[in-house]
Each structure stands twice: as C-alpha cells, then as structure tokens.
Amino acid sequence: MRWSQTLVTTLREAPQDAEIASHKLMMRAGLIMKLGGGLYTFLPLGLRALRKVEKIVREEMDHAGAVEVLMPALQPREIWEQSGRYSVLRDAMFKIRDRQDREMVLGPTHEEVITDLAARQINSYRQLPKTFYQIQTKFRDEIRPRFGLMRAKEFSMKDAYSFDVSWEAADQSYQAMYDAYVRIFKRCGLKTKVVEADTGAMGGNFSHEFMVLADSGEDGLVECQSCTYAANLERAERALPQTAPETTERLPRSVATPDKRTIEEVSAFLKVECSDLVKTLVYLANGEPIAVLVPGNRELNEHKLARALGGVSLQMADDDTIRRVTGSPVGFAGPVGLTIPVYADAELKTSRVCATGANAPDTHLMDVVLQRDACISEYYDLVIAHEGDLCPRCRAPMREKRGIEVGHVFKLGTKYSKAFNASYLDADGNRQISVMGCYGIGVTRTLQAIIEQSHDENGIIWPLSVAPFQVNLVVPNVQHAPSLQAAESLQTELESQGIEVLFDDRDERPGVKFKDSDLLGIPIRAVVSERSLADGCVEVKLRTEAGKSMIPVASVSSRLLSIIEGAK
RNA sequence: CGGGGUGUAGCGCAGACUGGUAGCGCGUUUGGUUCGGGACCAAAAGGUCGGGGGUUCAAAUCCCCCCGCCCCGACCA
Numbered sequence: 001m002r003w004s005q006t007l008v009t010t011l012r013e014a015p016q017d018a019e020i021a022s023h024k025l026m027m028r029a030g031l032i033m034k035l036g037g038g039l040y041t042f043l044p045l046g047l048r049a050l051r052k053v054e055k056i057v058r059e060e061m062d063h064a065g066a067v068e069v070l071m072p073a074l075q076p077r078e079i080w081e082q083s084g085r086y087s088v089l090r091d092a093m094f095k096i097r098d099r100q101d102r103e104m105v106l107g108p109t110h111e112e113v114i115t116d117l118a119a120r121q122i123n124s125y126r127q128l129p130k131t132f133y134q135i136q137t138k139f140r141d142e143i144r145p146r147f148g149l150m151r152a153k154e155f156s157m158k159d160a161y162s163f164d165v166s167w168e169a170a171d172q173s174y175q176a177m178y179d180a181y182v183r184i185f186k187r188c189g190l191k192t193k194v195v196e197a198d199t200g201a202m203g204g205n206f207s208h209e210f211m212v213l214a215d216s217g218e219d220g221l222v223e224c225q226s227c228t229y230a231a232n233l234e235r236a237e238r239a240l241p242q243t244a245p246e247t248t249e250r251l252p253r254s255v256a257t258p259d260k261r262t263i264e265e266v267s268a269f270l271k272v273e274c275s276d277l278v279k280t281l282v283y284l285a286n287g288e289p290i291a292v293l294v295p296g297n298r299e300l301n302e303h304k305l306a307r308a309l310g311g312v313s314l315q316m317a318d319d320d321t322i323r324r325v326t327g328s329p330v331g332f333a334g335p336v337g338l339t340i341p342v343y344a345d346a347e348l349k350t351s352r353v354c355a356t357g358a359n360a361p362d363t364h365l366m367d368v369v370l371q372r373d374a375c376i377s378e379y380y381d382l383v384i385a386h387e388g389d390l391c392p393r394c395r396a397p398m399r400e401k402r403g404i405e406v407g408h409v410f411k412l413g414t415k416y417s418k419a420f421n422a423s424y425l426d427a428d429g430n431r432q433i434s435v436m437g438c439y440g441i442g443v444t445r446t447l448q449a450i451i452e453q454s455h456d457e458n459g460i461i462w463p464l465s466v467a468p469f470q471v472n473l474v475v476p477n478v479q480h481a482p483s484l485q486a487a488e489s490l491q492t493e494l495e496s497q498g499i500e501v502l503f504d505d506r507d508e509r510p511g512v513k514f515k516d517s518d519l520l521g522i523p524i525r526a527v528v529s530e531r532s533l534a535d536g537c538v539e540v541k542l543r544t545e546a547g548k549s550m551i552p553v554a555s556v557s558s559r560l561l562s563i564i565e566g567a568k
Numbered sequence: 569c570g571g572g573g574u575g576u577a578g579c580g581c582a583g584a585c586u587g588g589u590a591g592c593g594c595g596u597u598u599g600g601u602u603c604g605g606g607a608c609c610a611a612a613a614g615g616u617c618g619g620g621g622g623u624u625c626a627a628a629u630c631c632c633c634c635c636g637c638c639c640c641g642a643c644c645a
Contacts, residue, residue, distance in 0.1 A: 011580095144644095405645095509607065
C-alpha cells in the first residue's frame with residue numbers, strides 16, 4: 001500500500017484532550033479520530049491493527065471449539081425485563097423507540113439474546129456442550145468516557161457464552177476459554193496478569209479478569225509477593241495481622257468534639273491514631289438501615305459487604321435516615337446503643353480500645369471496647385485491601401498495582417438459563433437447566449492496551465502480530481529515480497510473498513519520514529536510497545532495536561520473511 | 569448528576585483583566601533552493617472567535633441563557 005494512496009495523517013503534537021500515552025499516540029499516528037465524547041472513527045491504519053487483533057481472537061476461539069454467531073445490536077426491551085436486568089442496567093443502556101413506539105435498547109452485552117437463542121435451538125444433551133461467540137459493537141452510556149478507546153460509548157467486544165449439562169462440565173468450558181485468553185493476549189504481545197474478580201451486575205459466582213498492568217489503568221488490584229494470589233480490589237481479601245488484644249477497666253466516656261466529623265478531624269482533635277478510631281457507616285441494605293464498622297484508617301469495600309450479606313443491594317443512607325437511626329447529625333454515628341444490625345470488619349474482632357462517634361451531636365466516645373460495649377451482629381472481611389496487607393493464602397505482604405481490564409471470564413451458573421428456560425432433555429428424558437459461562441474481551445480496548453504497554457518517547461512499537469503493516473518501506477528521496485524504481489519493485493516482490501508493506505512514497509524530507517516511521521511503530525523499516533543502492537543494498541532496521549543492517553537487494557525478501565516468521 | 573476548567577484557522581496556543589482593523593507556531597497551497605532524523609526563502613489560502621440573547625456608537629473581550637469538550641467526584645460489567 002502506497003502512503004499516498006491510503007490516508008495516514010500524523011500529528012506533530014497530540015490533541016489537548018488526550019491524557020495517556022496510548023491515546024496520544026493513537027491520535028498522533030492517525031489511527032483514530034474523535035467524532036464526539038467516547039465516539040471514534042477508525043482510520044485506515046487503526047482499522048488494520050484492529051482487524052489483526054480480531055483475527056487472533058477468531059483463530060483462538062475457533063481453536064478452543066467455540067462457534068461464531070452474530071447477534072443484533074438492537075434488542076427489544078422485553079428480553080431485558082425477562083432477565084430482570086432492565087432495572088439494573090437501565091441507566092447504562094441507550095434506549096430508543098421505533099415508529100410503533102416500541103422501546104428497544106442498543107445492546108450493552110448479549111447474555112439475554114444468546115440465552116434466548118439457546119432456549120430455542122438447544123433441546124438435547126446431545127447438542128451440548130456449546131460455546132458461541134461473536135465480535136460485536138457494544139453500546140454503553142458511560143457516565144464518563146475517557147482515555148480514547150479505553151472507555152468509550154461504542155466499542156468492539158468479543159463475547160462468548162458456554163452452555164453445559166452440569167457445573168462440572170461448565171468448569172471445562174470455562175477452563176478452555178481461560179486457556180484461549182492466555183494464548184490470545186500472548187499472541188497480541190501483551191503481558192497480562194490474571195486476577196480473581198467480582199462478578200458485579202453480571203451475576204454469577206466466580207470470575208477472573210485479565211489485566212494489562214499500567215499506571216493509567218482504571219482498576220486497582222493486589223498481588224501476593226510470594227504466591228500466585230492476585231485479585232481485583234473489588235474482590236481482594238486479606239489475612240488479618242496478629243494483634244495483641246487490649247482492654248481497659250475504664251468505661252466509655254463522652255468527649256466534646258465540636259464540628260469534628262471526619263476521621264482526620266477527630267483523630268487530630270482527640271490525638272488518637274486513625275487506626276484507633278472506628279468509622280461507623282450507615283447503609284440501606286434492601287432498604288433497611290444497617291451500620292457498618294471499619295477501622296478508621298480503612299475504606300469500606302461495598303462489594304464485599306453486599307456479598308457478605310447475601311447479595312443485598314446497598315446504598316449509603318441519606319442524612320434523614322442517619323439522624324433517625326443514630327439520633328444525631330451525620331458525622332457522629334457510633335455502634336454503642338444502636339438498635340439496627342451492626343456489622344464489623346474482622347480486624348475489629350480482636351478486642352481493642354477505640355474511639356467512636358457517640359450518636360449525639362458534637363460528641364465522641366473514648367475507651368470503647370466493642371465486644372463489651374456494642375452489639376455486633378457479625379464480623380466479616382469488609383475493607384478494601386491495599387499495599388502491605390497480608391495474602392489470604394500465604395500471609396506474605398501484597399503489592400498494590402493498577403491495570404487495564406482487557407478480558408473477563410465468568411462462571412455464570414443458571415441465572416440466565418433459568419430466566420429464559422434454556423434447558424435440555426438428558427439421557428433419561430428429564431428436563432434440565434443448562435449451566436452457563438460468559439467470556440468477554442474488549443477488542444478495541446485491547447488494541448489500545450497494546451500501545452499503552454509497548455511504546456517509547458518516539459512513538460508506538462507494534463508487535464508484528466498486530467501491526468497495521470509489517471514493513472515500512474521508505475524512500476528518503478523520491479526525486480532520485482533509481483531509489484524510487486528499486487523501491488517500487490521491492491514493494492511488488494514483498495507483497496507477492498504475502499508481506500504487508502506500507503510504501504512511504506511521499507515527497508518529504510528524510511527526517512520527516514524517519515520520524516513518522518518511528519511514530520507509526522511499524523516493526524520493520526526498509527530504506528532504499530542512493531546511499532544503500534551504491535552497495536546494492538537495502539537498509540533494514542527493527543523498531544525494537546537501535547542497530548541497522550545492510551541487506552543485498554536480492555536477499556531482502558527472504559530475510560524479511562524469516563524475521564516475520566521468527567516472530568510467530 | 570455535583571465541583572472545577574475550557575471552547576479563537578486542520579493541530580497547538582496568544583489576545584479577554586483595561587471593549588476600538590483577529591494574531592503566532594506547526595500544518596496546507598504555489599514558486600525556488602535543499603535532501604539520512606520533524607529544512608530555508610518568498611508569496612498565498614484558510615475564522616459565523618461554540619450558539620443565542622443583552623449592554624454599548626462599537627463585543628473574541630462585559631452580562632445572562634444554552635451547547636460541546638476536558639479534569640475531579642459520585643456512578644458503572
């Protein structure tokens with residue numbers, strides 16, 4: 001492909017709204033163009049790279065035994081009512097009406113559609129197991145789109161769904177997808193970290209996320225320094241530190257803390273360490289008020305709390321509820337004397353002397369011993385894990401990192417198959433519910449994650465497997481007819497060998513071409529110039545390496561082929 | 569949705585406080601000189617100053633309303 005024929009619009013400076021390296025580079029290299037918030041056009045180069053990722057995904061899905069389908073992006077509201085998710089995802093979905101005033105949604109995901117498919121098409125255990133997949137555009141009304149393709153309103157996703165006769169069989173389907181994901185990301189040149197994850201609004205019982213470690217990642221995770229444990233912060237557990245129990249003869253006493261509401265304010269005012277304060281949070285669990293206690297230096301993990309209480313829906317109590325339940329304005333809640341259920345972080349189970357709110361305006365209590373002075377319904381691990389917490393498996397300290405979620409595998413169970421009656425007849429003629437799994441890869445996000453993980457100050461460094469072109473053929477001076485001619489015939493030869501060539505035939509100065517070459521990040525650069533031709537050679541340079549080598553014109557194509565083959 | 573910011577040529581920005589001919593760099597076009605790491609000279613094109621309303625002799629500039637975009641937060645598979 002000639003540069004002059006396609007459209008490659010490189011930018012010397014990044015648009016001001018690009019924040020992270022990968023987004024800036026995608027804009028600068030002319031891969032994508034913004035239409036509006038969270039909406040991007042793929043330009044020719046970006047599309048080529050995207051297709052490469054899709055190809056890898058398809059090959060590995062097929063290899064794992066999954067079969068491709070294509071479901072509508074436009075979906076009737078009814079199926080979302082049927083699964084019960086219409087109310088859950090309502091605000092996240094784009095909703096439209098047809099001329100008959102029927103409400104439709106633009107699919108944010110496809111569990112409902114695929115389960116409907118399975119319910120209609122699968123009747124017998126002989127048809128199972130089945131794993132379906134598609135690569136489809138998803139639509140989500142993101143509250144805040146950002147970082148280019150990382151969080152967009154419209155994006156490409158590979159989603160797969162498995163149907164099995166039993167939980168045991170479903171485990172095998174799950175493992176097959178898990179293994180395929182490992183291969184996919186490896187082939188994309190990505191280093192990923194697999195973490196245990198929360199299932200969130202997806203439902204289901206168990207899941208793993210594939211994370212690309214990056215400081216710009218939107219997800220937090222912890223990983224054990226010693227064993228293989230790693231988990232999303234939404235999920236991560238921690239072992240409790242060994243702390244000596246302490247107690248006091250003194251009874252709780254009120255102290256005036258005028259206008260001191262936050263942990264920091266109270267800590268400074270009472271001259272008590274944050275960790276010796278107990279934070280009391282009031283929530284509505286399925287509408288009923290509860291209190292939650294966590295150490296003052298910790299943050300409550302709402303996901304853990306919801307799970308501990310059996311999957312209730314949680315929301316922070318409003319000020320009126322807090323006043324009604326605690327008898328005091330917000331900022332002075334404490335466990336002593338509360339009549340609503342009180343749940344506490346497990347770390348508070350070891351008796352200790354602490355300070356809490358007094359359920360009275362401008363007052364806190366000191367010398368509180370929870371086990372003695374408060375009525376705790378239950379202790380659970382409830383706080384967000386962080387750097388230095390102990391691994392729940394081996395008690396070694398954990399590290400905290402950030403990552404980009406590129407893939408997610410779920411064991412779904414029967415949530416959707418029950419709702420849609422996706423069942424089959426077993427060998428004994430009994431009707432059984434299928435057991436499902438679902439498996440997503442953010443394709444467009446993966447593309448950007450590759451750049452986030454593989455670039456330098458000069459530009460993108462594409463892995464050969466996903467590069468828009470394998471070779472950038474540069475003629476530094478197109479006015480020099482012999483160079484141009486030699487390059488043209490080299491392009492023809494390379495392309496006849498199946499090599500993907502971008503031929504920079506622009507009448508630009510060499511410096512511009514070399515800078516653009518680095519920016520685009522095409523893995524192999526071949527330069528045909530008056531200078532190289534004097535030795536009967538083509539200069540070859542890899543984007544990943546500083547050195548160049550001179551290859552005789554006659555052997556260039558075989559050399560490049562072996563480089564390309566060697567990378568596979 | 570709350571808080572903050574921002575909107576001026578394709579991109580990056582100045583001009584606004586203190587109202588009076590709309591500017592700079594890069595890019596683009598033409599001509600010339602150059603030609604291995606984002607050249608130089610000369611000429612040129614390109615703007616409803618986000619939109620609407622108001623104040624004023626006069627508004628990019630001051631006031632009001634609306635919209636887009638960005639950041640932080642809440643929220644979210």
